[in-house]
Amino acid sequence: MTITADDLIALVRAYNPKTNESLIREAFAYGARMHDGQLRHSGEAYFTHPVAVAAILSEQKLDDATIITALLHDTIEDTKASYSEVEKIFGNEVAELVDGVTKLTNLQLHSNETKQAENFRKLFMAMSKDMRVILVKLSDRLHNMRTIKSMRPDKQSQKARETMDIYAPLAGRMGMQWMREELEDLAFRVLNPEGRASIIRRFITLQRETGDVIQRITTDMRGELEKGVIEADVFGRAKKPYSIWRKMQEKELSFSRLSDIYGFRIITETEEDCYRTLGAIHQRWRAVPGRFKDYISQPKTNGYRSIHTTVSGRDGKRVEVQIRTQQMHDVAETGVAAHWSYRDGVRSKNPFAVDPAKWIAQLTEQFDAEENHEDFLEAVKLEMYADKVFCFTPKGEVVKLPRGATPIDFAYAIHTRIGSACVGAKIDGMRVPLWTRIKNGQSVEIITAQGQTPQVTWLDVATTGKAKSAIRRSLREVDRERFIKLGRELARSAFEHVGKRATDKALSAAARNMRLKNADELLALLGSAELTGREAVQSVYPDLLPERGDHVDHRRAVVGLEPGQSFDRAPCCQPLPGERIIGITFRGRGVTVHAIDCERLSLYESQPERWLDLRWHDGSHAAVYGVTLDLTIGNDAGVLGRICTLIGEAAANISDLSFMERKSDFFRLFIHVDLRNVEHLHSLMLTLEAESHVAEIVRFRDPSAGGPVGDKPAKQDARSDA
Structure with missing residues (x-):
């Protein structure tokens, strides 16, 4: 998909509302004019490459100078543009960056005789003036690797080896792990596809x-x-x-x-x-x-x-x-x-x-x-326990605790029963307050008493997760019934605030969604102020508030496609953003995207050349991905209308509805809804489960609904949305 100047500016404006839009637009026009008539190996207009590099850098939320440099990074090297002209129009900072990228491009980094370490020395020299030069170069290499299929096989191998030996390790050294992994995987695809x-x-x-x-x-x-x-x-x-x-x-x-x-x-x-x-x-x-x-x-x-x-x-x-x-x-x-x-x-x-x-x-x-x-x-070896203190029991046994731990943490590290019964402590034989910080090599003795229970103030003294968890658990048990009663009133008020009822089914659904044991545990946490009523409501009805932010273009929602390939979602498994996916190529039909656990994938096991390793774009998606829900609901007046209202309130759209079974007391129906991602699906199903008239709800998948098996992979050209 072609990225326009408006598209690029929108990407930058999303994280930098104060961006100099006019200067980016001018750089876009200047680069397009300088590269006019030039083509890539794929036959595309050459300027699509600098624009794609700028888009990659915008994903890293970089400054205007770096974005403009990406648009112009090949102008001095490959067009009639000069350093002085770029400096006059766009300023000294951009001109220096473009010149730095040009010099870096001219380094002979792929020499077989040159050792990797020496290549890094050259890179250090080239980027010592401004490291944004290497950020542009890495993004340049990433886009070239994403579109490498249009190059000759020998050039592909050369670029892939150079990427594996130099650019991927450099991205890792700079802390850009996502880029290192993608560069390695793209190079691996060329060097060892089998x-x-x-x-x-x-x-x-x-x-x-x-x-x-x-x-x-x-x-x-x-x-x-x-x-x-x-x-x-x-x-x-x-x-x-x-x-x-x-x-x-x-x-x-x-x-x-x-x-x-x-x-x-x-x-x-x-x-x-x-x-x-x-x-x-x-x-x-x-x-x-x-x-x-x-x-x-x-x-x-x-x-x-x-x-x-x-x-x-x-x-x-x-x-x-x-x-x-x-x-x-x-x-x-x-x-x-x-x-x-x-x-x-x-x-x-x-x-x-x-x-x-x-x-x-x-x-x-x-x-x-x-x-x-x-x-x-090589990665520098680090001291393993620089953040720990080692102390001893009166019998000489070693206890390892985080730095800053107190006798309370020590007591719970020995045993929960000892921690709960603690009334005092001695360090190296001297009585000390429970908030004392333990030092390396000290001997700690815990004093206990029958009938002692944890105090609220201990939460401010303890530092380890084990101690804090045990203290909170004990405090909850003491007043559990009181907290449950108070929590029920808080839940009723919170649910009524959004026009819902805190029914037993709704509370059970909230507890399940928040990974709590049961509704009583949820109510106890509400009553003890460890959870808010708003959190409980949102766990069942998370979409009552309007969604914010720009959405990923659904036509470019999948990352990892080969150049020129379009995609569609497999009707058998209806994969959603957030789920792991695999692509199967079809001649003349692009790529069909399946969820990784789709039963139909077994049909293609003998055709590995048709498999593509794909992933969904990390951004926010619009509710355009259809999924089929299989519902069994009570046959009462107004129930279906209520179900449709709940789906609408969850910011989902009903695209189709069909009845499968009609009985005197229950209906079974298929509802086709458009959703954002797998989390949206889960929240919608939880919302419907909380409705008292819904007897059962499952996600419907039909393994027989996939595409043909015998097609060969589609021919690929050089265009890529990846």
Whole structure:
């Protein structure tokens, strides 16, 4: 799909309302004029490439100068434009950036005789004046790799190898992990297409045999965090095909013996919650020795901060877990680029973003001082327990606690019963207040008494998730009945405020959606002010408030298509944004997108050349994706109208409705609704489940509704929406 000047400006304005629209529009027109008549290998107008590079940089929320540089980055090199003309029209800053990209392009980085470390030395020299030069170059390479199919096979191999050896590692070194992974996967697709297809096929088989492992583990992790009263978001995904292939080669293992092929990311609200989350995860699953790294206490030089740990369950399967705050996550996504990112028209003030000049100086100094440059390219080894204190029981047993822990944390670390009965503590034989901070090497003795119960003030003293969770649980039990009674009144008021009734079914649906044991637990949390009535209402009716923000164009909603390929959603599984997807190519029909657990995919197992590894665009989607719901409802007056009203209130549109069965007391019908994503589907189903006249609701899928099997892959041209 062609990106116009208005499209690009809209992308920039979304994060920078104060953008200089006229200057971007002028750069767009100037670049189009300079490149007029030039074509890419695919036959497209050449200027579509600089525009696509600018769009990639806008996804990273970069400043106007970088966006304009992307539009002009090939003008001095490939057109009649000159440095002085660019400087006169767009200023010295843009001219210097465009000139820097030109010089970087002219470096002979793909020489087989030149070692990778020496290539990095050249890159450091080229980007030392302004690192935005390399940000443009990386985005330039990313778009070239996305559209590489139009090049000759020998050129494809050369560019893919250069990408794998230089640009992907550099993106990783700069902290841009998403770009590193995509560059590696695109290069892997060229260098070893059969190996990549093999990994994808095995993933499909594993999914069919074990079910949705990611969803299961994500639910378990959220449950553990709920127990610890930790506010956090949990995301899971399968690792990229190249990452798995590399592990298989390094460890000389088959796919079936490779364990840690799934990764999970937990985004917390505070740094303290990161360590509480780590404790909750290690309490539930066994930590794998040697696989723990604390990049929060000792960040990487590019600003990256996160806790990494690998854990294993009873079945021996390993999963990698990354724990970080939202601000840390923003830097982890964009790395050094976060220094230039904008939000609401001003430079984003992320406390973890690194000053690029200092980063380059430090990196270059470190590089020149390293005798073995290969060692320099390896990740720096970090001290494993820099954030811990080690103390002792009176019997000499070692207890490991977070730095800043108190005797309360120590008592609960020994046993919940000891923590609840604690009345005092001695450190190194001296009586101390319970809020005392324990230091390394100290001996701690807990004094207990029968009849003692946890006090509310202990919540301010305790630091570990285990202690806080146990204290809250005990406090809730003391006044549970009072809290339930108060919570019922709060729920009634909150539901009536939005025109709903707090029926037993609605409360049970809210409890289930919030992963609580039952409605009484929900009411107790409401009564103790640990949940708000608004949260309870939104868990059942999340779409009563209007949706905000721009939507992803549904025609460009899928990432990973080959050049020139269009797509449609498979009618058999009706995949939604948020679900893992696979594409099957058809000659003359583009690509049909299936959910990864679709039964119909088994029909294509013998045709791996037709498989595409796809994903949904990360942005906000409009409610245009049809899904069929199978409902059984009571045969009473007004029930169907009530159901339709609830669907409308949930911001979903009914596109079709048909009755399947009509009985004296119940109707069974298919309702076709247009939704935004899988979360929208889940919330709508929860809303309908809470309606007392709905006896049953399921998502309908028809494996017989797919397309033809015998078609060969569609021919591909050079156009790409990916």
